[in-house]
Amino acid sequence: xxxxxxxxxxxxxxxxxxxxxxxxxxxxxxxxxxxxxxxxxxxxxxxxxxxxxxxxxxxxxxxxxxxxxxxxxxxxxxxxxxxxxxxxxxxxxxxxxxxxxxxxxxxxxxxxxxxxxxxxxxx
Numbered sequence: 001x002x003x004x005x006x007x008x009x010x011x012x013x014x015x016x017x018x019x020x021x022x023x024x025x026x027x028x029x030x031x032x033x034x035x036x037x038x039x040x041x042x043x044x045x046x047x048x049x050x051x052x053x054x055x056x057x058x059x060x061x062x063x064x065x066x067x068x069x070x071x072x073x074x075x076x077x078x079x080x081x082x083x084x085x086x087x088x089x090x091x092x093x094x095x096x097x098x099x100x101x102x103x104x105x106x107x108x109x110x111x112x113x114x115x116x117x118x119x120x121x122x123x
Contacts (some may be wrong), residue, residue, distance in 0.1 A: 022104075024104050024105075025104045027097050028104075031054055031061075031087040032087070033054070033086075034057070034084060035084075036080065036082040036085060036090050037081045038081075041078055043067075043077075043100070044074040044075075046094045047065050047067055047071070050091055050109075051064075051065045052089055054087045058069075062107075064107060064108050066109065066111070069111065078098055079096055091109065092110075099113070100112065101115070
């Protein structure tokens, strides 16, 4: 009986997390940033700037951007110029330039290095 109850709770938590992640993504899609311009900025600086711009453009709504990056990744330089762009797209472009991936989770947006492609089988 208790095991079934715990399973039901786990299923509901997964559903809620997915809904909250989707809600966070919708907020990012709807938040338009007037101008983003970086010239040789580090990825870390760019992500911090985007977090501030999102809060300003989104009416003060704070979005948690978690950087799970090593020192080498944090120091990667990016140059980009965008106008009137959804926050989700600005974040995606910065991540793409630095070979990073973005994932929307329950309480935060996580930026991390792209997972390495698996080695071909049989070699």
